[in-house]
Amino acid sequence: MGSTAALKELQRDLESKANDLSKLQKDIAKNHQVRKKYTIQLGENELVLRELDLLNEDANVYKLIGPVLVKQDLAEANANVRKRIDYISAELKRLDATLQDFEEKQNSKKEAIFKVQQRIQSLQAGKGKA
Template sequence: MADIQAKLQTLSEEFTKLQQDLQDAVQSRQRLEAQKQENLGVQKEFVKLKEGETIYKLIGPVLLKQEKTEAESTVKGRLEFIDKEISRLEKHIKETQGKIEKKKGDIIQAQTSAQAAGAQAANA
């Protein structure tokens, strides 16, 4: 009986760790999505710029002039990176959800075994 309790405890700890991992991945994905929206907004602003208007880039406490093509390239690169990271995180989230479901099944199976062992001990 103690063996089953130890197994249940271990499974429960693993389940909790998987849930925390999932929560962290979802939060990371949300941050990336916010950054993506921000960069898409910047990209839309580039379209509104007239020829010859100046673009400034904030680096620390200083604003520096930047060429439009360079700024557009930087934002495009950021968006590509963010999209790749979102895809990677979505894959990780799906894998973690699958592991959580499997761990749930293992826990239910262990609980059923513990109940059956308890019923056998009570009958004996």
């Protein structure tokens, strides 16, 4: 009877670890989605910055605020775009670090699941022989 209880306990442990792994995989997928969004925004802002660099200092620059175009100083527009690029780059670095942490946890969970599966198999094999 002891091996049956141990087997049930191992199966509960396996289920718990599998749920944790599933949650980690969802977090990784969410991280990838957010990274993709920021990567697109970074590309757009770098394109805007290149366009602003092509302009003469006396060129008119407009910023879309809601449904209205508002005139903006070229230097101010340049500074705003550079700040946005810095912010997005910092967010991408943070997301990369978080992703690395998630992947390490995922690998650890996979190893733990594998070990529990091996213990279950050995218990079941032992029972089969008895």
